[in-house]
Amino acid sequence: MTNEEVDAEFDAIYKSDPAFEEMLSGYVDNFSAEEKYTIVVAYKQGGGIEGLKDIIDLEEDDEDE
Numbered sequence: 001m002t003n004e005e006v007d008a009e010f011d012a013i014y015k016s017d018p019a020f021e022e023m024l025s026g027y028v029d030n031f032s033a034e035e036k037y038t039i040v041v042a043y044k045q046g047g048g049i050e051g052l053k054d055i056i057d058l059e060e061d062d063e064d065e
Contacts, residue, residue, distance in 0.1 A: 003033040010036040019049040023056070 001009070014021050014028065020043065031039070042051045 001037060006033050006037045006040060009040050013040065013043055017049065020052075023049060023052065 010031075014024065024039075038055065039052060042055050043049070045051055046054075
């Protein structure tokens with residue numbers, strides 16, 4: 001997939017799935033093309049938002065490090 005294709009696929013999912021939008025709201029602009037690609041693949045292979053829960057940790061729990 002080209003970067004444009006990844007962006008288009010990511011945007012289509014973002015606009016069509018309210019749970020996806022809610023989960024990623026506020027973070028979308030921070031994702032690189034590679035990260036978006038990983039998210040799209042996980043979303044498709046994992047059956048939607050459930051496929052993302054293992055790869056995306058949006059909580060700010062980096063304080064332990």
